[in-house]
C-alpha cells in the first residue's frame with residue numbers, strides 16, 4: 001500500500017502543545033516538510049522566539065538555538081556569519097519581530113543577511129495572554145485594548161513587511177496565511193522559495209504568515225479561520241510584497 | 250591592544266556599536282577581521298544586537314567578542330544573562346566611563362557592582378578580569394577566551410578609559426592556530442550524522458530550572474577554587490595595604506612607592522580577578538596587616554568584597570573619587586600618610 005500521508009522526517013514524535021486551531025502547528029509542519037523536500041535537514045539551524053512558539057525546538061528535529069525576545073534576526077546573523085554554508089531561519093511572532101525586535105529585523109534585512117525569517121502574525125501577543133500586538137487590527141479587542149484598538153490611543157497597526165520591502169538588502173517578502181488547504185499550499189511554496197533563495201546566497205527573505213489564534217481572538221477555530229479572510233486581510237493583504245529573486249529552482 | 254590580543258587568541262567574530270572611550274577597539278576589529286579569512290566584523294545597530302550576534306556566533310562555535318562602555322554594557326545585560334544560562338562562551342569588554350546615566354567619557358570604576366554581581370537577571374555569575382596595564386590587557390584577553398571556553402561562560406574584561414587610550418610597549422602572545430582548538434561537542438552546526446541539538450534557557454518546569462541553577466552553582470564553585478588571582482606588591486613587611494584594581498591600582502602603586510621612601514611600611518593588594526574575588530589571598534594578608542585602605546574610582550563598591558573577605562578581622566578604610574575624576578599618586582600618598590599615623594602604625 002502506498003503511504004500518502006506521514007509524519008515529516010524533521011518533525012519530532014511529540015504532541016503539539018498549541019491550542020486547537022492554532023496556526024503555529026501547521027506552520028511547523030510546513031517548515032519540516034520543506035526541509036525534508038530540499039534535503040537540508042542536516043545543515044539547518046532554527047532560531048525560535050520568545051512567544052507561543054518558543055517550544056518549536058520540541059517539534060522541529062533540527063538544531064535549534066533559542067534567542068531572547070525579539071532578537072532572532074541578530075542571533076541568526078551570528079550563526080550565519082560563522083556558518084555561511086548552513087541554512088539559518090528565525091521563527092518569530094508579531095510582538096517579537098514587529099515590536100521589541102524591530103531594529104534587529106530591519107537592519108538584518110537592510111544588510112541583506114542571507115537568512116530566512118518566518119513572521120507569524122496572529123494579531124496579538126499569544127503567549128502572554130492576548131495583549132495588543134503591533135499588528136492588532138483597529139477595533140480589535142485585546143486585554144490591553146478594551147473596547148477595541150483605537151488609532152488615537154493605540155496607533156494603527158504596523159506594516160512591517162511593507163517596511164522591510166524598502167530595505168535594500170531584502171530579496172523576497174511575501175504575506176500568506178494558513179486558514180485553508182489552498183492557502184497552506186501557497187505558504188509552503190513561499191517557505192520553499194525562501195529557503196531556495198538562501199541556498200542560492202541571494203539574501204534576506206521573510207514570509208509573513210497570518211495565523212489564527214482562536215483562544216485570544218475568543219473564536220472557534222473555524223470562525224478564526226474565517227476572520228482572517230473577512231477582516232485580517234483587509235489590513236494585511238495577501239501578496240508578494242517584494243521579489244527581486246525572480247524564478248529560482 | 251585588546252583587539253590584537255583577541256585575534257591572536259582566536260577571536261573570529263566581533264560585533265560592536267560605537268561608544269567612547271572604546272571606539273579604537275571597534276575600529277581595530279573592523280580593519281583586522283577583513284584580513285582574516287574566517288573572520289567576521291559586524292557594526293551592529295545597537296549594543297543589544299551586538300551581544301545577540303555574539304550569542305549566535307558562540308552557538309556556532311566561534312570564539313566571539315563584543316565590547317562597549319558603561320551605558321552600552323547596561324543594554325547587553327539580557328544577552329549576558331542568556332549566555333550564562335545557555336552556557337555559551339563569549340568575551341565582553343567594558344571600558345568603563347563616568348556614570349550613572351550618560352555620565353561622561355572619563356575613566357571610572359562605577360560599574361563594579363554591575364560587573365561582579367551579575368548585571369543581568371537571574372542566578373548567575375560572570376568571570377571578571379581587571380587588567381592594570383597594556384601588557385596585562387593583552388595577556389588577560391588571551392586568558393579571557395580560554396576561561397570562556399573552559400567554563401562555557403561569559404567573561405567580562407573590566408577596563409577604563411585610561412587604559413583604552415594608553416600607549417605602552419606590549420609583547421603579544423603568539424597567535425594560536427584556531428583549527429587546533431579543542432572540539433566543542435555542544436555547538437550548533439546542523440545535525441549531520443547525529444541527533445539534533447537544542448541550546449535553550451527556557452525551563453518551564455521549576456525542577457529543571459533548579460537543576461540548571463545548581464549545575465551553574467557547582468561550576469561557579471569550581472571557578473572560585475581555580476582562578477582567583479591577585480598581585481601583592483611590597484606586602485610582606487607591610488602594616489598597611491592599599492587595595493585597588495585597574496587604573497586605580499596603578500595610581501596606588503605610585504603612592505606606595507612614595508610613602509615607602511618616607512619610611513612607611515605600606516604595600517598594595519591588587520585583585521586581578523574581581524569575580525571570583527581573591528578572598529583567600531587577602532585573608533592571608535590580614536594575618537599581619539591590620540589596616541587596609543580601599544581605593545576606588547567610585548563611591549565605594551569593591552569595599553564590600555573586601556569586608557566580606559576579611560570578615561571583620563581587620564580595619565577597612567575607604568577613599569574614592571567617582572565621576573571620572575582621577576586622583577594623583579600624591580593625593581593617595583597623603584591619604585596613606587594620614588591614615589598611617591592616625592592608626593599609630595610603626596615606622597622603620
Ligand SMILES: Cc1ncc(C[n+]2csc(CCOP(=O)(O)OP(=O)(O)O)c2C)c(N)n1
Pocket residue numbers: 049050051052053069092093094095096097120122124125126127128133
Ligand atoms: C525582554 C522580554 N520582554 C517581555 C517578554 C515576555 N514575552 C514573552 S513572549 C511575548 C510576546 C509574544 O507575542 P508574539 O511575539 O506575538 O508571539 P505569539 O505568542 O503571539 O506567537 C512577550 C511580551 C520576554 N520574554 N522578554
Ligand code: SF4
Pocket residue numbers: 017018019020021022023024052122126127212213214215216
Ligand atoms: S495562544 Fe494563540 S498563538 Fe498561542 S498556542 Fe494558543 S492559539 Fe496558538
Ligand SMILES: [Mg+2]
Pocket residue numbers: 093094095120121122123124125126133
Ligand atoms: Mg503574536
